[in-house]
Amino acid sequence: xxxxxxxxxxxxxxxxxxxxxxxxxxxxxxxxxxxxxxxxxxxxxxxxxxxxxxxxxxxxxxxxxxx
Amino acid sequence: xxxxxxxxxxxxxxxxxxxxxxxxxxxxxxxxxxxxxxxxxxxxxxxxxxxxxxxxxxxxxxxxxxx
DNA sequence: TAAAAATGGAAAGGACGCTTGACATTTTGC
DNA sequence: GCAAAATGTCAAGCGTCCTTTCCATTTTTA
Numbered sequence: 692x693x694x695x696x697x698x699x700x701x702x703x704x705x706x707x708x709x710x711x712x713x714x715x716x717x718x719x720x721x722x723x724x725x726x727x728x729x730x731x732x733x734x735x736x737x738x739x740x741x742x743x744x745x746x747x748x749x750x751x752x753x754x755x756x757x758x
Numbered sequence: 759x760x761x762x763x764x765x766x767x768x769x770x771x772x773x774x775x776x777x778x779x780x781x782x783x784x785x786x787x788x789x790x791x792x793x794x795x796x797x798x799x800x801x802x803x804x805x806x807x808x809x810x811x812x813x814x815x816x817x818x819x820x821x822x823x824x825x
Numbered sequence: 826t827a828a829a830a831a832t833g834g835a836a837a838g839g840a841c842g843c844t845t846g847a848c849a850t851t852t853t854g855c
Numbered sequence: 856g857c858a859a860a861a862t863g864t865c866a867a868g869c870g871t872c873c874t875t876t877c878c879a880t881t882t883t884t885a
Binding site for chain 2: 692730731732733734736737741746747748751753
Binding site: 773774785786795 | 830
């Protein structure tokens with residue numbers, strides 16, 4: 692699954708560490724999501740979407756991937 | 759997190775087992791989600807939303823829960 | 826009302842999400 | 856060009872997601 696996390700974060704002009712603090716997760720979690728090392732839990736996905744004020748589908752792009 | 763899985767499934771008039779087969783997960787996974795034993799992964803949430811033809815936010819209701 | 830179908834749920838195991846801690850690499854600004 | 860800041864990434868540990876197997880309970884139907 693792709694995501695637009697880095698793009699949205701840079702639009703806001705904030706650092707990974709600041710986003711991590713706002714979301715109450717670790718900096719490594721943000722970096723791992725931006726670089727596609729793993730997908731977020733649905734709870735974290737909701738918090739990210741709410742933080743940026745958009746829907747989950749606008750950030751996380753699901754494309755028929757292999758389960 | 760609450761969800762409307764049981765409601766949507768019964769609207770379609772299908773059994774847990776049939777929904778499970780359509781989504782390629784186990785019947786126990788459907789039951790566990792309907793009864794709130796755990797939340798789906800974001801990949802499964804996407805597949806469920808796509809199956810029912812609605813957005814994730816229309817099925818899974820996030821309400822500022824304790825992380 | 827008895828049999829069959831559907832659902833509930835527990836337990837153990839494997840994979841994934843997120844943590845902390847540490848260090849390497851890249852980018853920024855003087 | 857150097858120091859500081861920002862980002863990349865690994866590893867170990869813990870909890871969650873999902874599986875299979877199994878049995879109990881509820882609902883449906885004949």
